[in-house]
Amino acid sequence: MSEQLIGRYHGDKKTLFWLVMKTSFLTLITLGIYRFWAKTRIRKYLWSGTAAGQDSFEYTGTGLEKFLGFLVAIVVLAIYLGIVQMILLFFGLSLMADATTTAGQIAQIASIYISFFAVMPLIFFAQYRARRYKMARTRWRGIRFGMDSAAWGFVWRAIAHSFLTIITLGLMVPRQTFKLEKYMADRTWFGDAQFVQNGRWQSLYPGLKHIGIGFLILIAAGAVGVMLDVIGAAIFLVVVGYIWLIFGSVYYRIFALNYLTGNKLLNGQIGFYSGGQAGKVVGIAIKGTLLIALVGGVIGLVFAGVGAVLLNSVDFQKPSEFMGVIGGALGIIGFVAYIGFFLLLSALSFIWITQPIIGHVVENMSLSGAEHLDAIQQRSADAGADADGFADALDIGGAI
Amino acid sequence: MTSVSCRYFVGATGRRLDVDASLEHSEFLRLSHPELPNGLLRWPLKDLRALADQARTDQIVLSLRADTAIDSALIEEARLTVDDPQLIADIKMLCPELGKRDLPEGSGRKIVTRIGMAVGAIVLMIFVILPAMANTLAYIIPIKREVAYGKAVVRQMERFFGGSTAGELVCSTPEGDAALAKMVARLTATSPTDYELNVSVMRHEMVNAFAAPGGQIVFVDGLIQQATSPDEMAAVLAHEIGHVVSRDATRGALRAAGSAGLLSMVFGDFAGGTAAVVIAEYTLNASYTREAEAQADTFAHNMLEAANVSTIGMADFFGSLNGLEDEMPDLPIYLSSHPDTQERADLATEFAKGQGTTTPVLDDAEWNALKAICD
Numbered sequence: 001m002s003e004q005l006i007g008r009y010h011g012d013k014k015t016l017f018w019l020v021m022k023t024s025f026l027t028l029i030t031l032g033i034y035r036f037w038a039k040t041r042i043r044k045y046l047w048s049g050t051a052a053g054q055d056s057f058e059y060t061g062t063g064l065e066k067f068l069g070f071l072v073a074i075v076v077l078a079i080y081l082g083i084v085q086m087i088l089l090f091f092g093l094s095l096m097a098d099a100t101t102t103a104g105q106i107a108q109i110a111s112i113y114i115s116f117f118a119v120m121p122l123i124f125f126a127q128y129r130a131r132r133y134k135m136a137r138t139r140w141r142g143i144r145f146g147m148d149s150a151a152w153g154f155v156w157r158a159i160a161h162s163f164l165t166i167i168t169l170g171l172m173v174p175r176q177t178f179k180l181e182k183y184m185a186d187r188t189w190f191g192d193a194q195f196v197q198n199g200r201w202q203s204l205y206p207g208l209k210h211i212g213i214g215f216l217i218l219i220a221a222g223a224v225g226v227m228l229d230v231i232g233a234a235i236f237l238v239v240v241g242y243i244w245l246i247f248g249s250v251y252y253r254i255f256a257l258n259y260l261t262g263n264k265l266l267n268g269q270i271g272f273y274s275g276g277q278a279g280k281v282v283g284i285a286i287k288g289t290l291l292i293a294l295v296g297g298v299i300g301l302v303f304a305g306v307g308a309v310l311l312n313s314v315d316f317q318k319p320s321e322f323m324g325v326i327g328g329a330l331g332i333i334g335f336v337a338y339i340g341f342f343l344l345l346s347a348l349s350f351i352w353i354t355q356p357i358i359g360h361v362v363e364n365m366s367l368s369g370a371e372h373l374d375a376i377q378q379r380s381a382d383a384g385a386d387a388d389g390f391a392d393a394l395d396i397g398g399a400i
Numbered sequence: 401m402t403s404v405s406c407r408y409f410v411g412a413t414g415r416r417l418d419v420d421a422s423l424e425h426s427e428f429l430r431l432s433h434p435e436l437p438n439g440l441l442r443w444p445l446k447d448l449r450a451l452a453d454q455a456r457t458d459q460i461v462l463s464l465r466a467d468t469a470i471d472s473a474l475i476e477e478a479r480l481t482v483d484d485p486q487l488i489a490d491i492k493m494l495c496p497e498l499g500k501r502d503l504p505e506g507s508g509r510k511i512v513t514r515i516g517m518a519v520g521a522i523v524l525m526i527f528v529i530l531p532a533m534a535n536t537l538a539y540i541i542p543i544k545r546e547v548a549y550g551k552a553v554v555r556q557m558e559r560f561f562g563g564s565t566a567g568e569l570v571c572s573t574p575e576g577d578a579a580l581a582k583m584v585a586r587l588t589a590t591s592p593t594d595y596e597l598n599v600s601v602m603r604h605e606m607v608n609a610f611a612a613p614g615g616q617i618v619f620v621d622g623l624i625q626q627a628t629s630p631d632e633m634a635a636v637l638a639h640e641i642g643h644v645v646s647r648d649a650t651r652g653a654l655r656a657a658g659s660a661g662l663l664s665m666v667f668g669d670f671a672g673g674t675a676a677v678v679i680a681e682y683t684l685n686a687s688y689t690r691e692a693e694a695q696a697d698t699f700a701h702n703m704l705e706a707a708n709v710s711t712i713g714m715a716d717f718f719g720s721l722n723g724l725e726d727e728m729p730d731l732p733i734y735l736s737s738h739p740d741t742q743e744r745a746d747l748a749t750e751f752a753k754g755q756g757t758t759t760p761v762l763d764d765a766e767w768n769a770l771k772a773i774c775d
Contacts, residue, residue, distance in 0.1 A: 011455045019453065041453045049455030054407065055416070055481075056456060062473055064507065071514040075521040078662055083533070090537045090654065141416055142409030142479050191414060376414035378477065 007365035009358065010056070011049035013351040019045055020347040028339065036070065036392070037063030046355075047138065050362050053370070061137035061388075069389030077390070080122070120162075121155050126390035128154040128184070135188060136382035146379050148187040157183055174204035174256075181260050190266055191376040199263035207255030210248030210278075217241035250285075251278035254361075261365065267376070270369040276361045284360065288352035296345055303337065404484040408433070411477030421480070421487065426494055429462075431480070448491065449475050450498045459483040460491070465502055474502035526659050534654040538647040543594065543614065546650055550614030553649070554600075557618065561604045571601040571621060576773030579766040583634055586761055590706040593645050599637070603774045607721070609636050611643035613650040621774040626720060630762035630770070631713025635700060635748070639714075642699030648692045697744055701751045710758040711748045718745035 023038035040063040047059035132147040139145070161176035178201035185197035218241035225234030254276050261274035310330065403422035408431060410417065419433040419441075429448065431441040447465040454461065460482050463475040482488055492498060555566050563569040584599055595615030605622040612618065617640045619633070627633045643649065697714075704711050722741040762770065 012457075015455070015457075044451070044453040045455050048451065048453070048461075051456075055409075056454075056461070058451065058461070058479070060473065064503070064511075068510060068514050071518040074518040078518075078521045078525050079529075081662060083529070083658070087537075090541065139479075141414050142411040142477060143414045373414050374416070378412045378414075 002368045003370040005053035005367045005370045007362040007367075008051040008053075009049055009362040010051060011046065011355050011359065013355070016042075016045060016355055017347050017351045020350045021343060024343045024346060028343070033067070034063075036066035039063075039388075040066060042350075043134075046358060050358070052140065052365075052367055055141050058139040059137055060139055061133070066388050066392070070392050071389070073389030073392070077122075081119075084119075120159065122390070124155045124158040125151050127158075130388050130391035131184060132382075133388050140190070141373065142378075143191040143376055144379050144381065146189045146382050147184070148189075150183075150187055154180070154183055173252075174208065175201045177201075177256050178204055178260070181256075185260070185264060189379055191379050193267035193270075193376045196265045196268070197260065197263065198265060199259060203259060204252075204256055207252045207259070208248075210251045211245060212248075214241050214245035214248045217244055247278070247282055250282050254278040254281060257361070267372060269372040270367060273366045273368070274361070275364040277364070280360050281357055284356045285353055288349065288356070291352050292345060292348050295348060296341075299341060299344075303341075307334075403430075403432070404482075404487050406431070406484070406487075407481040409479045409481075411479065419480075421482065423487075423490055423494070429480075429491070443480075445491070445495050446497060448495045448498055449473075449500065449502075452499065452501075460488055462491070468504070474504055522662060525662060530655055530658040534651045534658070537654055538651040541650060546647070547596075547614030547616070549650070549653075550612040550616035553612040554616050554618060557610070557612070558602065561602060561606075561620075563602075569603045571603050571774035573769065573773050573775075575766075575769035576601070579762055579770040580773070582766065583630065583637060583761055583770075586709070587634060587638055587641065587703055587707050591703045593641065595644055597641065597644070601773050609640055611640040611649060613647065613653070615644050617641070617644065624771060624773070627717060628720070629713055629716065630760055630767045631709055632717040633713075633770070634707075634709050634761040635704060635711065635714030635717055638700035638703040638709075639696045641703065642696030643692065645699065646692070646695060648689070648696070652689070652692075697747065701748070705751075705755055707761075708756070708758050709761050710755060711752040714748035715745045715752065718742070718748065 019041060023034065023041055026034040027038050040059070040061050043059045043061065047057040050057045128151040132149070132151070135145040135147045158180060161172070161180060165172045165176050178199070182197040185195050188195045217237055221234045221237030221241055224230055224237060255278070258274045258276060261272050264272050266272075403420040405418050406421045408417045408419040409415070415435075417433045417435055419431040419436070422430050423445075424430040424442065426445070428442040428444055431443065432439055443462075443464055449463050449465055451461040451463070462480045462482060463478060466474050466476045468474075482491065558566065558569050561569055580599055580601070584597055588597065593615075597615045597617060599617045599619070601619045601621055601624065604620050605625075606620045607622040607626045608620045609623050610618055617637070619636070623636065624633060627636075700714065701711055704714070718741045722745065
């Protein structure tokens with residue numbers, strides 16, 4: 001009889017809200033330095049809120065190691081990016097013909113894209129390193145996760161898959177999703193136990209159905225607009241098509257997550273199940289966005305009202321020497337309120353969108369064969385040299 | 401003292417032991433289980449550390465302070481999860497250093513060396529390597545390409561001044577053009593340049609003139625109106641030719657491209673980060689150009705001298721510019737892209753004392769035609 005463990009999420013809105021507000025404020029007043037500690041604390045919170053059965057995950061990363069890793073990444077990237085960007089502009093200038101001709105414009109666009117391709121390997125490199133670091137600093141039941149050091153293998157595969165996806169106009173997306181996830185999953189460990197990604201990439205195709213429907217609606221919109229010349233209906237169909245595409249991409253991500261999780265195996269004995277629903281995720285996102293818009297709107301109106309009252313109460317006909325001081329103070333208060341407003345919105349999106357989605361996904365996951373977990377041995381620690389530093393310097397991955 | 405059951409993870413394996421935990425003499429946390437070595441563990445209360453920023457409020461997760469960091473914080477691998485409210489309360493009361501974050505030895509030194517390395521790399525790049533590369537590349541670039549780029553920059557400026565189509569703001573009258581051509585010819589006859597100079601006038605009240613890459617020189621009409629003699633305008637023209645000859649605009653663009661990515665990387669992605677990047681970049685570019693401006697002034701002195709034009713015009717022009725600046729709030733010197741204008745005026749006056757006989761660059765009729773070029 002296989003023992004099952006069900007995913008549980010224990011995070012609560014109030015604590016996370018104040019944690020995000022506090023850490024973003026500290027990030028702001030330290031000119032961004034605190035961001036490494038902020039990211040660490042939020043991860044600690046989310047990880048500790050996530051449990052399989054009774055036992056929570058633990059995030060063991062530290063802000064200090066992220067800061068030190070960032071400094072290492074700076075040294076490498078300063079040299080690489082500075083030189084590469086200048087050489088690219090040099091060739092960009094050489095390519096720059098008269099921008100009034102079509103050929104000249106194409107040459108200019110090309111020079112912009114060349115610089116994008118120069119950074120692409122670094123972005124994939126940072127992506128793999130960031131996931132490896134996250135794994136190395138995650139524990140469950142005291143046992144470490146970990147990933148092999150294989151970032152460059154990921155880089156060339158990711159570039160090749162992206163290229164294939166682009167030249168097949170997106171038809172190879174499932175292959176890219178599957179193969180890249182398999183590359184990473186097969187190199188992931190829990191203690192001395194290795195993960196294996198089973199399954200076939202072709203099985204991800206059904207996940208694309210809503211994206212397909214979205215495209216069909218857009219094509220229909222074009223047909224209605226051009227052939228039947230009914231502009232109102234065409235615009236309506238375009239809007240519906242775009243919304244369907246957004247829903248379709250969420251559907252694909254959840255479908256892929258469920259399929260890939262369900263076909264992972266740990267140590268050949270421990271299996272997983274994931275049953276998140278795209279409809280629920282989209283529902284959470286819509287509800288959260290509406291709530292945030294409502295709060296943002298109300299606060300915006302209050303600000304505008306207070307501002308109008310203050311302006312009216314000042315007599316501009318009789319300037320006094322205090323007016324400059326008062327004006328300056330009001331300016332500072334306004335600026336602080338403006339920044340605080342954005343901090344508030346980002347904290348709200350954490351508790352109304354990010355956290356509920358994590359909660360939904362986690363609570364619909366489970367693990368079978370838990371009786372084999374006791375046999376797993378600890379793995380040695382990963383020094384994790386750059387600790388997210390490259391990802392941070394290249395702006396990948398956001399807050400978590 | 402009564403003992404309660406807690407979840408204990410050994411750390412070395414995935415085993416979970418349900419240990420009996422109790423406090424011993426307010427000094428130790430006593431853990432007992434048949435499978436522990438000797439069936440017993442004593443954790444000193446002063447070395448207990450609780451994990452921070454936990455989502456679950458119904459439990460605390462404890463570990464012990466370690467002497468060396470294994471992979472992260474200075475704590476042991478073993479974990480003890482306590483969910484008995486009474487024991488949690490007792491531990492919180494008896495352990496003063498429960499929330500302490502111990503730092504590995506040598507952390508301070510490590511931080512200082514790494515910051516030093518990072519700052520060193522950035523300073524080296526921005527102030528040594530990038531400028532040196534920009535200098536070299538600016539001279540490698542073919543003049544033809546530089547001209548194409550310069551024309552694009554001029555169009556960009558025109559859009560900035562409010563012109564919707566190319567050439568919309570460019571002023572031209574037969575007499576005005578002839579006067580401008582005469583001024584250019586007078587200066588370049590005695591000091592030829594590699595560039596085919598393309599001097600034009602744009603309709604806008606701003607008092608300014610600029611040299612785009614590839615010999616594209618633009619006078620803004622506000623400057624022509626501000627000038628009180630043709631020699632003043634010739635001084636500005638000579639100054640801009642100085643920029644053209646030393647390829648300052650091209651060099652600046654190359655340097656900006658190299659340092660822009662660098663700076664946004666350092667400041668990262670946080671609220672207000674963009675502003676910090678812009679300010680840092682502006683200061684940086686200003687410090688580049690202050691040196692370039694002084695060099696262009698020296699070039700102008702020599703060019704005017706060779707063409708027998710008095711540099712008094714230059715002194716006058718900077719003098720009147722100084723008056724204009726007095727109406728604006730003072731910018732700190734390192735934020736101002738041009739050297740102190742009074743100082744520049746004084747240098748020009750000084751230079752004029754050593755000049756031989758000079759003649760005005762245009763006669764009155766020509767000067768009036770040039771002043772009316774935008775009417």
